[in-house]
Amino acid sequence: MFKRFRRVRLNDKLRGLLTQTKLSTDDFIYPLFIKEGEKIKTEVASMPGVYQMSIDEILKECETLKTLGLYSIILFGIPETKDSVGSDALCEHGIIAKAIRTIKEHHPEMFVTTDLCFCEYTDHGHCGVLDLENETVNNDATLKILGEQAVIHAKSGVDMIAPSGMMDGMITAIRTALDDAGFVNLPIMSYSTKFASAYYGPFRDVAESSPSFGDRRSYQMNPANRDEALNESIEDEKEGADILMVKPALAYLDIVREIKNNTLLPLAVYNVSGEYAMLKNAGSTGLIDYDKVMMETLIGFKRAGADIIITYHAKEAAEILLAAKEK
Numbered sequence: 001m002f003k004r005f006r007r008v009r010l011n012d013k014l015r016g017l018l019t020q021t022k023l024s025t026d027d028f029i030y031p032l033f034i035k036e037g038e039k040i041k042t043e044v045a046s047m048p049g050v051y052q053m054s055i056d057e058i059l060k061e062c063e064t065l066k067t068l069g070l071y072s073i074i075l076f077g078i079p080e081t082k083d084s085v086g087s088d089a090l091c092e093h094g095i096i097a098k099a100i101r102t103i104k105e106h107h108p109e110m111f112v113t114t115d116l117c118f119c120e121y122t123d124h125g126h127c128g129v130l131d132l133e134n135e136t137v138n139n140d141a142t143l144k145i146l147g148e149q150a151v152i153h154a155k156s157g158v159d160m161i162a163p164s165g166m167m168d169g170m171i172t173a174i175r176t177a178l179d180d181a182g183f184v185n186l187p188i189m190s191y192s193t194k195f196a197s198a199y200y201g202p203f204r205d206v207a208e209s210s211p212s213f214g215d216r217r218s219y220q221m222n223p224a225n226r227d228e229a230l231n232e233s234i235e236d237e238k239e240g241a242d243i244l245m246v247k248p249a250l251a252y253l254d255i256v257r258e259i260k261n262n263t264l265l266p267l268a269v270y271n272v273s274g275e276y277a278m279l280k281n282a283g284s285t286g287l288i289d290y291d292k293v294m295m296e297t298l299i300g301f302k303r304a305g306a307d308i309i310i311t312y313h314a315k316e317a318a319e320i321l322l323a324a325k326e327k
Helices: 012-017 055-067 095-106 139-156 170-180 198-206 226-239 250-260 273-284 290-304 314-326
Strands: 028-035 041-044 047-053 072-078 111-116 160-163 244-247 267-271 308-311
Touching: 028 055, 028 095, 028 314, 041 198, 047 055, 047 198, 047 273, 055 095, 072 095, 095 111, 095 139, 111 139, 139 160, 139 170, 160 170, 170 226, 198 273, 226 244, 226 250, 244 250, 250 267, 250 290, 267 290, 273 290, 290 308, 290 314, 308 314
Parallel strands: 028 047, 028 072, 028 308, 072 111, 111 160, 244 267, 267 308
Antiparallel strands: 041 047
8 A cells, every 4th residue: 555645644753844934033134112211111912922112122122132142133113202193203213213222232142123114103004294185195205214213223323124005115215215325235035915904993992093094095005916916025125125024924925925926025924813713702702722823824924935023922933933943
C-alpha cells in the first residue's frame, strides 16, 4: 500500500525537519499606543491585553518586549488636543516625535516604526485635510503635510516610516520630502493595499480615531476588488516603497499571495484589531484553544507570503516560541 505521506509524518523529529513555514520573533512588529500624560496604562475593553500608555509606561513595555526577543514596534499617537489638520502630528514636540526620541534614548536597540497618518490627530477623525465640498479628504493637500510629518519623524530618530492614509501619490510625496531633507536611507513600509474594512472597530477605540462623519470608503479600498488591490501595491512599488503591506490580513490571504506572486519586495500583513478581538473573545469563552488557534493563524499569514506580521498577539506568540526553545 502507498504510504509515502504517512511515513514522513510519523516521527516528530522528521516532521520538524520537513516543516516549511516557521515563525520567529523576528517576524513580528508589535503595535504601541501612546497617550499624553504620565503613569497611564489603560486597558482597552474591546482589546484585552492592549493598552493606551504614557511614554514612561512605554519605556517599561519596551523592556518587557526585549526579554521576549521582540525588538520591533510600531507607534500610534493619541494627542491631548486634536484639530482640523492634525497639528500635533506636524510638531517636533508632538506626542509621536517625543516618544521616538525618548524610546531611542533609553532603548536604542529597538527598531521603531511610526504609523504616518492624521486620523488620530484630527478632530474629525479622517486621514488628512478635509475637502468639505465633497465630504472626503483633499488628496493633494494631505500629501503635502504627510511629507512634513515624515520629516519630523525622521529628525526625531525613527527607523522606518509606515504611511497608512491611502492617498494617491503618497509614497512619491513622502520619498521626495525625506530625500530633500537628507533622509535618503530611511525606508518606507507602505500600507499599500488597505481595505475599508469592518475589522478595524476595536482599533478605533484604542486610537480614539473614529470618523465624526461618513466613512473612509472614498480613499480606502473596496473589499470586493482583487485586481485593484494588486494595482495599489504595484503602484506603490513604482513610487519607491521599500516594503508593501496588506491590511487586514485574515480575510485577505488570497490578496497576500497575489501580491507576493507579483513583486520581489518584502511584504507585511497587519493582523488587525477585529481579528485579534475575535480570537480573544472565543478563547475566553472556551470556544477555541486560544494559543493553538493564534499560532495557526500566524503561520497562515507566513504561508500565504507575509515576511512581516504586525500583530497584537506578538507577546503571547513570543512566549510560546521561547517556551518551545527551552524544551
